[in-house]
Amino acid sequence: MFAMEAKNGSRSETVMSPERRTHLGDLIRARRAELGESLDTFAPKAVDPDSGVRVTRGYIYRLEKGEKVTPPVYEELKALAVAARLPLERLQDAAGSQFHGVDPLRSGSGEATAYVRKLDQLPADQRDRLLRLIDTLVPPESGDE
Known part of the structure; x- marks a missing residue:
């Protein structure tokens, strides 16, 4: 749930809204915070164990900042999933949402x-x-x- 503050006359109140589906950049940034990892400690862990494909610190930085990046390929998503310690499907859903406008709930x-x-x-x-x-x-x- 996300808390939103609504101004009601002279007082403000907190209204809880349903959790929104997140974009990949938001998911990675939030997960790094949960893990207490800096970009410098997170990025070296972003390696696909099968192919050896790595995701660079610069790419992760741009992704989190919402800057224009190339949509990640499958091996890059696997690498990010390893570093984030999250199921690959969760990253695939977030990437689909961010790069292709796919809502996993509607599909x-x-x-x-x-x-x-x-x-x-x-x-x-x-x-x-x-x-x-x-x-x-x-x-x-x-x-x-």
């Missing part, structure tokens, strides 16, 4: 959309536990981690 089934909206209401620790449960029922495909 799934109606039932999946309803589940995702409910998922956004759970605290982070419960979301993580639910994801681990789902992974035991439907294991990630090899190479997706």
Whole structure:
């Protein structure tokens, strides 16, 4: 949830709005902050373990600042997922949103959309536990981690 301040006459109040889908740059910047990583410590970890493709510090900086960058290829997304310690699918959704205007909620089934909206209401620790449960029922495909 994001807090928004609304001016109401002479007083201000905080209104909670539903969590928005994030762009890749926003996701990486927020995740680096969560991990307590600077660009200098994060960038060297952004390496695809299969291909060896690296994402440079400069690219990450420009991505986070919203400057014009080339959309990342699959191996670059894998490298960023490794550094961010996030599922590749989450970065793919964010990249699709930022570079191609794809809303991952609208591209799934109606039932999946309803589940995702409910998922956004759970605290982070419960979301993580639910994801681990789902992974035991439907294991990630090899190479997706």
